[in-house]
Amino acid sequence: MNRNKSLPGSKRFRSEWMWAYAFIAPTILGLIILNIIPFLQSVALSLHDKHSGALGLDNYIKMFTGDTYFWRSNLNTLLFTVITVPFGIFLSLLLAVLLNHNIKGRNIYRGIFFMPLVCAPAAIAMVWRWVVFNSQTGFLNYMLSLVGITGPNWISDPGMVMISISIVAIWGSVGYDMILLLAGLQGISRTYYEAALIDGAGSLQRFRFITVPLLSPTLFFVIIMRTMNALRQFDLSFMFAKDTDPAFPSVQTLLYLFYRETYIKLNSNYGSAIVLWAVILILLLTALQFWGEKKWVHYDN
Amino acid sequence: MPNNKEKVAFIYRNNRFKNLSVHCVLILASITMLLPFVWMILTSFKSFGESVQVPPVFFPKTIPGKVFSGQESFAYLFSNYRFVLKKVDYFEQLYINTFALIAGRIIFAIVTSSLAAYAFAKLHFPFKKFLFSVILVQLMMPSQIYIVPQFKMAVAIGINNTIMGLIFPGLISAFGVFFLRQFYMSLPDEMSEAAIIDGCNHWKILTKIMLPLTKTPMMALSIFTAIFAWTDLMWPLIVNSDSQNGTLSSALSKIQLMSQVFKTPHLMAASFLAMIPMVLLYFAFQKQFVEGIAMTGIKS
Numbered sequence: 001m002n003r004n005k006s007l008p009g010s011k012r013f014r015s016e017w018m019w020a021y022a023f024i025a026p027t028i029l030g031l032i033i034l035n036i037i038p039f040l041q042s043v044a045l046s047l048h049d050k051h052s053g054a055l056g057l058d059n060y061i062k063m064f065t066g067d068t069y070f071w072r073s074n075l076n077t078l079l080f081t082v083i084t085v086p087f088g089i090f091l092s093l094l095l096a097v098l099l100n101h102n103i104k105g106r107n108i109y110r111g112i113f114f115m116p117l118v119c120a121p122a123a124i125a126m127v128w129r130w131v132v133f134n135s136q137t138g139f140l141n142y143m144l145s146l147v148g149i150t151g152p153n154w155i156s157d158p159g160m161v162m163i164s165i166s167i168v169a170i171w172g173s174v175g176y177d178m179i180l181l182l183a184g185l186q187g188i189s190r191t192y193y194e195a196a197l198i199d200g201a202g203s204l205q206r207f208r209f210i211t212v213p214l215l216s217p218t219l220f221f222v223i224i225m226r227t228m229n230a231l232r233q234f235d236l237s238f239m240f241a242k243d244t245d246p247a248f249p250s251v252q253t254l255l256y257l258f259y260r261e262t263y264i265k266l267n268s269n270y271g272s273a274i275v276l277w278a279v280i281l282i283l284l285l286t287a288l289q290f291w292g293e294k295k296w297v298h299y300d301n
Numbered sequence: 302m303p304n305n306k307e308k309v310a311f312i313y314r315n316n317r318f319k320n321l322s323v324h325c326v327l328i329l330a331s332i333t334m335l336l337p338f339v340w341m342i343l344t345s346f347k348s349f350g351e352s353v354q355v356p357p358v359f360f361p362k363t364i365p366g367k368v369f370s371g372q373e374s375f376a377y378l379f380s381n382y383r384f385v386l387k388k389v390d391y392f393e394q395l396y397i398n399t400f401a402l403i404a405g406r407i408i409f410a411i412v413t414s415s416l417a418a419y420a421f422a423k424l425h426f427p428f429k430k431f432l433f434s435v436i437l438v439q440l441m442m443p444s445q446i447y448i449v450p451q452f453k454m455a456v457a458i459g460i461n462n463t464i465m466g467l468i469f470p471g472l473i474s475a476f477g478v479f480f481l482r483q484f485y486m487s488l489p490d491e492m493s494e495a496a497i498i499d500g501c502n503h504w505k506i507l508t509k510i511m512l513p514l515t516k517t518p519m520m521a522l523s524i525f526t527a528i529f530a531w532t533d534l535m536w537p538l539i540v541n542s543d544s545q546n547g548t549l550s551s552a553l554s555k556i557q558l559m560s561q562v563f564k565t566p567h568l569m570a571a572s573f574l575a576m577i578p579m580v581l582l583y584f585a586f587q588k589q590f591v592e593g594i595a596m597t598g599i600k601s
Binding site: 013015016017019020021023024026027028030031033034035036037038039041042045094095098099101103105107109110111112113114115116117118119120121122123124126127128130131132134136137138139142145171174175176179180182183184187218221222228231232234235238239242255258259262263268271272275276278279282283286 | 319320323324326327330331333334335336337338340341344352353354355356357412413414416417419420421424425426427429432435436439441442443445446447448449450451453454469470472473475478502503504507528531532534535538539548549550551553554557558565568569571572573575576579580582583584587588590591594595596598599
């Protein structure tokens with residue numbers, strides 16, 4: 001039990017826990033001031049009306065019944081998540097598997113794929129919005145026109161803009177996920193593959209029966225992290241459309257709605273209700289994924 | 302019948318042509334990753350006319366043309382950059398703010414998390430499990446839930462529109478505690494046992510014995526913290542609403558809105574200016590960046 005033999009009540013034990021409390025004091029104090037109190041304040045704010053100050057569920061009622069933007073932004077957020085998580089992870093996994101081959105220039109490729117991560121997201125959004133996606137002068141539609149395709153209005157078409165944002169998001173995050181997956185792949189012992197080769201397993205079989213199960217803990221972590229991030233998406237939407245743009249209703253995510261209600265319309269009470277809902281949604285979906293974890297994630301002991 | 306070793310070697314040799322196709326896919330992917338950057342740089346040297354030309358022109362001609370024909374001096378080549386730096390005359394302040402934010406968050410995260418991580422990994426004290434579970438809960442929480450009250454606090458203590466305001470939510474790091482704790486746990490207890498017998502207190506054990514052994518995870522935590530501080534847009538936008546007090550990212554988002562002043566080539570020049578310091582740092586420390594991120598993934 002007491003590995004270092006400091007029995008409760010002994011002088012050494014008391015000195016030990018004094019040190020321990022001194023060491024954790026900054027973190028715990030910070031946690032209380034920066035997280036616990038603000039959390040309670042957010043809940044309290046959301047339960048009060050901005051104008052009358054009355055306690056009640058008015059903000060939530062307004063959110064669920066009186067705000068068409070609210071449901072729309074839920075839909076946008078989920079759409080963004082449903083596009084970016086599977087496609088992003090598929091591409092990162094593909095790149096990780098390819099890089100896991102014993103090939104020359106691995107570090108160069110890895111370095112290139114990670115590049116967007118070290119660029120300011122606002123800068124990246126601007127580059128894509130102004131010079132890649134621009135339907136007339138952008139280079140993407142120009143490239144498409146060379147092969148005879150008339151490119152869509154990536155930014156101004158309400159049906160298209162979320163896909164465009166998703167492309168940027170995937171492009172920006174593929175390097176990060178790839179590095180995590182590659183680290184996971186490199187942790188898989190070569191002997192499994194060699195044994196499978198000798199047994200005559202094809203590369204698809206090896207992928208399905210060795211790589212996927214042994215990589216599943218890393219894959220699960222990446223999926224969880226990516227889903228949480230996708231549900232919190234703000235930067236790209238914010239950079240791609242302001243509220244006067246025609247495509248704006250299709251761009252606004254939950255956190256963009258929260259930002260506008262709180263800091264543009266200056267209603268932090270209603271804003272808090274929105275952000276609490278976003279957090280509940282994130283935690284629910286995360287819990288759901290942990291529930292599904294048992295079915296496919298394989299922990300090797 | 303060849304033995305197994307030969308068989309494996311044969312199969313690997315046979316895969317050599319496969320490597321070629323792997324390279325093809327990777328090169329294609331690399332081009333996709335790099336093209337937007339290339340296009341950004343090219344556009345930042347175009348004249349306004351060239352930037353709106355349909356179909357688009359690949360290489361800037363007007364501005365370099367004037368320089369090479371001797372009509373203008375070499376500095377004219379960077380006229381879009383000079384325009385941005387003239388209009389946004391606090392641009393160097395943005396660099397300072399951004400790097401102060403990153404450095405501040407790293408220092409606070411490392412100091413507070415090292416202390417707490419050591420206590421949670423090596424010391425025994427009442428309520429240890431409960432307190433650690435509080436940290437784990439905070440780790441799962443999206444940080445946006447705290448933003449409104451945190452902003453009100455920052456205003457109340459008068460640190461909005463200052464560098465301290467930018468750092469404020471990052472004074473502690475739940476992730477840092479969680480992450481570093483795993484490294485402290487992997488260090489043998491005998492080390493601290495011996496030190497205690499020699500009369501060292503826990504402060505000495507931590508600073509003289511443990512800290513030097515956790516340099517690698519501290520580096521990883523620094524890089525993780527830096528990337529997250531750097532890519533955070535909402536908090537700087539809210540807490541430091543004055544443009545000259547913002548970060549490169551938050552300032553860019555405001556510059557973009559001034560479409561009367563800044564045209565596409567100017568926006569690309571501004572983007573390039575905002576990217577370049579971190580990209581250079583990344584090239585200098587690529588190995589640490591990549592390994593640091595990989596480490597934060599594995600240990601979580």
